[in-house]
Amino acid sequence: MGTTAPTVKDNRVKLLERAMSRQGYASHALIEVLHTAQELFGYLSVDLLKDVAKKLKLPPSRVLGVATFYNFFSLKPKAEHTALVCTGTACYVAGAKDLLEASEHRCKRALAKGETPKLTVQQARCIGSCGLAPAVVLDGGILPRVTKAELEKKLDDLGV
């Protein structure tokens, strides 16, 4: 992510268009299309939602309703790195709260300095890997049975 050259952007628009066309612009393919859009752009902008609504022949409010219902979709651009802290029962008991606080502290520290945080912190109810509790998914890679110190080190390595 970061700065995007216009040619790359055009390609993403084309890929989204192709995803919609593959579904025959069917209105029931909304979630599928939003998935593709989220993966391509990293977030769903108002213009993007408007475009999807128009092409799938859906009311804009319906599209927004679906986009805000699922945790997977984000309406705001994400930071360079993402940390998904599992707060399911097993992880919570094993100390997910500390991990969450440690991650959120990074964002607060950046904001206090007047910088844009390089980390987006998300919470999951359960990622379905209770045997690995407490677990954090950092940039798509899972950190199993992670301690606060280990997480801090990983975040330091990423420079967030």
Added chain:
Amino acid sequence: MSVKTLTIDGKMMTGVEGDTVFTVAFHNQVQIPRLCHLGGVPDVGACRMCLVEVEGRSKLSASCMTTIEEGMVVRTDTEQLREYRKLLMELLLAEGNHVCSVCVSNGNCELQDLATHLGVDHVRVPYRHPRREVDLSHERFGLDQNRCIACTRCVRTCDEVEGAHVWDMAGRGEKLHLVADLGEPWGNSENCTKCGKCVQVCPTGALFTKGSAVGEMEKDRSFLKYIVYGRERHQWVKKP
């Protein structure tokens, strides 16, 4: 179309296949409490107030979403149901910010009327006091999310009757709220035709006509009957 016979509260009733328990009961003068059902627009079973007991089923069924079956035995007003409805009402009252004394719909509110009818004199669950928005950007109407009970009557009426589908529900759980188009202020909505049908069908003071003071907002949804039934029967002139 076959006719089905069922028993509701000990009385034999008949309905056509596909009818809901709620409709059959209503036509036979059995009033089941409800907040989200609205004659003329499709049901969604959002409010759960119309829960009934059906013999042979272990779970309670929302009568507006249950189609009738031959020989069905339904009870709509048992001690347990009354207690559940009371609790549901208390949860609704605790979930939003329903302050009758400063509400435009005070005295003409379906939520208030039903709470009175159910005998809710106090709320046993802690109030949540959520922070919610008020949208006064529309030239004629206002939206107070604090008074919204998410019945989706406005959503369905705007979609089915007016055909504009301005409204929908966004978010979920405690963040569930009403949105116009892509979450912009109502007044900026391109799809809104300013017809005011949503305002008239809203059971509470969440949607109201601007300029109404406390207790002044009286709603009239008689137009629904003319539009919906008139459309079905191609009857464009009101009966004299």
